[in-house]
Amino acid sequence: MFGNLPCPLLRYLRQLDAPRIVLWCYAIWYAVVFCHYFDPSLMLWLTSIGLSGIIGCALLLSTRAALGSLRINGWGIFRLFLMPFCVSSFSALVKGRDFLLIFPPSLHENLLALGCIAAFCLFLALLRRGKKTG
Known part of the structure; x- marks a missing residue:
């Protein structure tokens, strides 16, 4: 179906390993909540960026210390800063909205x-499947 895959994005998606698929699923969940509960408050987003910077630096230092001489690629570093941003903004967006853990109150x-x-x-x-048959 997707034989040669001239598009780099499709090649990337086809080669995703299980941990990265889980991360993409987290991102999809975040995106749905973001779309339903978006808050234009500048302070919410500035606080999330600030926390992302502080926690992202700590994660980067911790990861580099654990990996020693191994290098972290650019996307890996980006994720170290993106995840705390998503966590802090998610928490702020759902505060007082009757979520059960990460689950919205609406079945829909x-x-x-x-x-x-x-x-x-x-x-x-x-x-x-296209990779196996193509």
Whole structure:
């Protein structure tokens, strides 16, 4: 179906390992919540950026210390800063909105997020199937 894959994005997606698929699923969940509960408060986003910088630096220092001479690629470093941004902004967006852990109070929103994740995983499965047959 996706034989040669001239698009670098499709090649990237086809080669995702399980941990990165999980990270993409987290990002999809975040995106659904972000779209439903967006808050234009400048302070919310500045605080999230500030926390991202502080915690991202700590994660980077910790990771570099653990890896020794091994290098972290650019995307890995980006994720070390992105994750605390997403966590802090997610927490601020859902505060006082009756979430149960990370789950919105609405069944519709939960099903939408799960449906988006399922569609993403199905798409990845189709990409990989094309690799085997192509």
